[in-house]
Amino acid sequence: MAETNAKSLASPAHNNNIDDELLAKQFNNGDDSAFDRIINKYSAEVAAFANRLLGWPGDVDDIVQDVFLAALLGLKKFRCECSLKTWLFTITINECRNYRYRQVLRLKIFSKAADKVSLSPAHSADKTPMENDTFDRIQRAIRALPAKYREPLVLKYLQELSTNEISRILDISQNALQVRLSRARKRLKQDLTELIEE
Amino acid sequence: MTEDKIKNLLQKADKTAGTAAPIPANLAADVRRRANRRRFATLAAPVAAAAVVLIAFGIWCLTGVPADQMYEQGKVAALQAEIKQLQAQTDATLKLVREVLENQRRQHRIAKLKAKLASITDPLEEVQRQVDKTAFTLVYEANRMYGELNQRDSAIQTYKRVIELFPQSTWADVARRRLSEIRNSSANKNGLSI
Numbered sequence: 161m162a163e164t165n166a167k168s169l170a171s172p173a174h175n176n177n178i179d180d181e182l183l184a185k186q187f188n189n190g191d192d193s194a195f196d197r198i199i200n201k202y203s204a205e206v207a208a209f210a211n212r213l214l215g216w217p218g219d220v221d222d223i224v225q226d227v228f229l230a231a232l233l234g235l236k237k238f239r240c241e242c243s244l245k246t247w248l249f250t251i252t253i254n255e256c257r258n259y260r261y262r263q264v265l266r267l268k269i270f271s272k273a274a275d276k277v278s279l280s281p282a283h284s285a286d287k288t289p290m291e292n293d294t295f296d297r298i299q300r301a302i303r304a305l306p307a308k309y310r311e312p313l314v315l316k317y318l319q320e321l322s323t324n325e326i327s328r329i330l331d332i333s334q335n336a337l338q339v340r341l342s343r344a345r346k347r348l349k350q351d352l353t354e355l356i357e358e
Numbered sequence: 359m360t361e362d363k364i365k366n367l368l369q370k371a372d373k374t375a376g377t378a379a380p381i382p383a384n385l386a387a388d389v390r391r392r393a394n395r396r397r398f399a400t401l402a403a404p405v406a407a408a409a410v411v412l413i414a415f416g417i418w419c420l421t422g423v424p425a426d427q428m429y430e431q432g433k434v435a436a437l438q439a440e441i442k443q444l445q446a447q448t449d450a451t452l453k454l455v456r457e458v459l460e461n462q463r464r465q466h467r468i469a470k471l472k473a474k475l476a477s478i479t480d481p482l483e484e485v486q487r488q489v490d491k492t493a494f495t496l497v498y499e500a501n502r503m504y505g506e507l508n509q510r511d512s513a514i515q516t517y518k519r520v521i522e523l524f525p526q527s528t529w530a531d532v533a534r535r536r537l538s539e540i541r542n543s544s545a546n547k548n549g550l551s552i
Contacts, residue, residue, distance in 0.1 A: 179501050179502075182532070196386045204381060208378055211375070216371075221379060224381060232393050298367060302371075352364075355367060
């Protein structure tokens, strides 16, 4: 028991939560530098997460800026009930949903230019752990998934968060999360049968 | 089985896609600028609405004078008197509108000055704030030393400095708590190793 307590107190996650709490507290006390620290600490993670959620478009500067704008305006209401990272990820999900919604609206309005407006593919010529054709197929399959299936997939397999954290971020029960994950896998399996069976 | 394959496939695709574009260095400044703009817009909307209502009221006051009485048959003198009266009324209304506007401007200026006055912090408070900020920075760095850099001794030294330099601050309490946590965890580790 004592060992578990000592381990949890000295663990990086515990320390991280204390840091988050300190940062939020200090920001609420009027110290602006705390917000800079939050940006330094989490901007890369938020950018990577947004990039994955949107199907790897590469350029996610605007979304990252929107996320931290929402965080700046709402940080005074942050009550440390969850970690700062979980909270920022929740904001990121909402911002990505808004972004995709705006994108769909734009595509509907300018339907002729639909192909041109769509997100540019993020091929990298130098890094080739996978052929571009295969990557294109996966990218299309991921983008075609509805948000309610894509989000748990990204959080589980790419961000590698625990089911507890994911259900907290998505605000759904663990059962609902398992159902969504299973359906998402089923859909991906249908879309990528050949790749999965290789 | 399928789950592992899907996971592998997604992770490979993620590697192929590469990382997101680098975060601009002035992200914090941009975010702050946008937040200020948004706050200004939130304030400007009701002010603009009030101005529109005021202008509409002014126009209504100016045009609300009945015009059909101005032309009656064969009563030029009466008409002239009436016109003069109307002019006087218009002037009075204009004067009133100007006064209202001037008064509003004055109120706005007073409110601005009051806000400015309120924003000037008491030097003692400012010093206290700076002290608090310094103590926080030390505790934050000590947390990093202990948690991320594994520099246990330096972290303990820093916590002790916080307690020594700022004994009355809340951050000294945090430092004391962290010190006792570290000591407990060390004691537990030693106990386990024995």
